[in-house]
Amino acid sequence: MPDRNQSALDFLLTRRSRPAKTLTGPAPDRAALVPILTAAARSPDHGKLEPWRFIVLEQGAMARLAQLVGTRGAALKEQPEQIAKAQSAFSDSPLAVVVVSAPVASPKVPEIEQRYSAGAVCLALLNAALASGWGANWLSGWPSHDRQFLTEGLGLKGHETVAGIIHIGTETSAPPERPRPDVSAITTWVAI
Template sequence: MHQTNPVLDFLLTRRSRPAAALTAPAPDAAALEVLMTAAARVPDHGALVPWRFLVIGPAARARLSNLIRERGPVLGIDPAKVEKSAMSWQNAPMIVGVVSAPVPSEKAPELEQVLSAGAVCAALVNAALASGWGAAWITGWAAFDRTFLEDGLGLQPGEQIAGFVHIGTCETAPAERPRPDLAAITQHLDV
C-alpha cells in the first residue's frame, strides 16, 4: 500500500530536463558540493569508490567544444551532429562528468563497479532535480572517443565516462513521456 511519502512521490514523477533547455544560473560551489555528496551515496560494494567527478568549468567547456569540432570530422561524424554536440558543451550552464574508474577487486567485479558509476549519474540528476535545478544525463559520441577522453579530459587508460550531467535552471517542465509497461518487462520466479 502506497502511503504519502515525498521521496517516493518525487521518484514516481521525476523527469529530466532537456540539456538544451538549461540556462544560467547553475548551482554555486556550495550547492554543487551538496549535490555531489548526495550522488556519492550510491551502492559501492567493498567501498572501492570506482568513480570520480569532473566539474567542467566555462573555459574547459569552450575548449572541449572546439575539440568536438576538431574530432567530429576525423571520426566521420555528420557535421550537423558535430555542431549540435559542440553547442551543447558551449551553452551548458554546468557540466559534471562522472568518470568510471574500476579498480582491481576480488569482491566487486568490474561490471558492478561500472554500474555503481552509472548510479552516481542517476543520483546526481535526481539530487539536482529534487533541489529545484534542471538536470540531464548525457553521453554523446564524444564520450566514447579516446582522444577526447584522454587529451580533452585527462582520463587514464581503463577509465571511461559514465555520463555528463548537465545542470542549470529550467523554467518549464517537460511533457510526460511514455513509460514502460511493467507487465511486459516483469517476470516472477516462484520456483
Template sequence: MPDPNPAALDFLLTRRSRPAKTLGLPVPTPEQLTPILTAAARSPDHGKLEPWRFIVFEGIALRRLGDEARACAKTRGLDAEQADKGAQQFETGHLAVAVIEVQKPSEKIPALEQTYAVGGVCLALLNAALASGWGANWLSGWPSHDRSFMADALGLAAYERVAGFIHIGTETSAPPDRPRPDLSQIVTWCRS
C-alpha cells in the same frame, strides 16, 4: 511495518529529466553543488572501491570542450551533423559534471559491477540535482566514448572513461511527460 517516506517516493514516481538545451542560468554555486555531489557519492558501491570521480565544467571550460569535440570530429572524419551533435551540449551548456568511471583492480569485484555502480552514481547525481530544484539531464554521445577526446579534452587515463555528463541549471521550460514503461510487459512475478 516499514516507515515510509511518501515525499521521496512521490518524487521518484514523478521525476523528469529536463532537456539540456533548456537549462539556463543561474547554475548551482560550488556550495549548492557540494551536497548534490555528496548524495551521488553515497550510491551503492560493492567492495567500497569508489570507482568514480567527478569533473565539474562551467562556462569557458565547457566552450573549450565544444572546441575539442569539433576538432576530434574533424580528425575522425565525422560529418557536420555528428560534429554538431557532439559539440553542442558543451557549447550551449552552463554547468556539466562529468562522471568518470575509474576502474579499480579487485579480485572480488568484477569490472562490470564497477560499471554498474558508476551508472548508479550518474542517476543519483541526476536525481539529487532535480530534488534540489534544479533542472538536470544525463547526456553522453560520441565524445563520451571517443578515447582521443577522453584523453585530450578531459585528461583521462587509459583505465578511466566517461559514464556521462550531467548538465545542471535553471529550468527554462517544462517538457511534457513521455510514455513510461508498461509494468505488465516487463515484470515477472515468481511466487512458488
C-alpha cells in the same frame, strides 16, 4: 508495514529529466553543487572501492571542450550535424558533471559491478540535482567514447571511461510528460 517516505516516493514517481538544450544559467555554484555530489557519492559501491570520480565542467571548460569536439569530429569524419549537436551540448550548457568510471583492481568485485556502480552514481546525481530544484539531464554522445577526446579534453587515464555527463542548470521550460514503460509487461514474478 515499514515507515514510508512519501515525499521521496512521490518525487521518484514523477521525476523527469530536463532536456539539456532547455537549460540555461544560472547553474549551481560550488557551494550548491557539493551536497548534490555528496548525495550521488552515496550510491551502492560493493567493496567500498569508489570506482568512479567527478569532473565538474564550468563555463570556460565547456567552451574549450566544444572547440575540441569540432576538431575531433572533423578528424573522425563525423557528420557536420552530429558535430554541431555535440558541440552545442557543451557550448550551450552552463555546467556539467562528468562521472568517470574508474575501476579498481579487486579480487572480490568484478569490473562490471564497478561500472554498474558508476551508472548508479549518474542516476543519483541526476536525481539529486532535480530534487535540489535544478534542471538536469544525463547525456553522453560520441565525444564521450573517443579516447583522444577523453585524454586531451578531460585528462582521463587509460582505464577510465565516461559513465555519463550530467548537465545542470536553470530550466527554461518544463518538458511534456512522455510515455512510461508498462511495468506489468516488463515484470516477471517468481514465487517458487
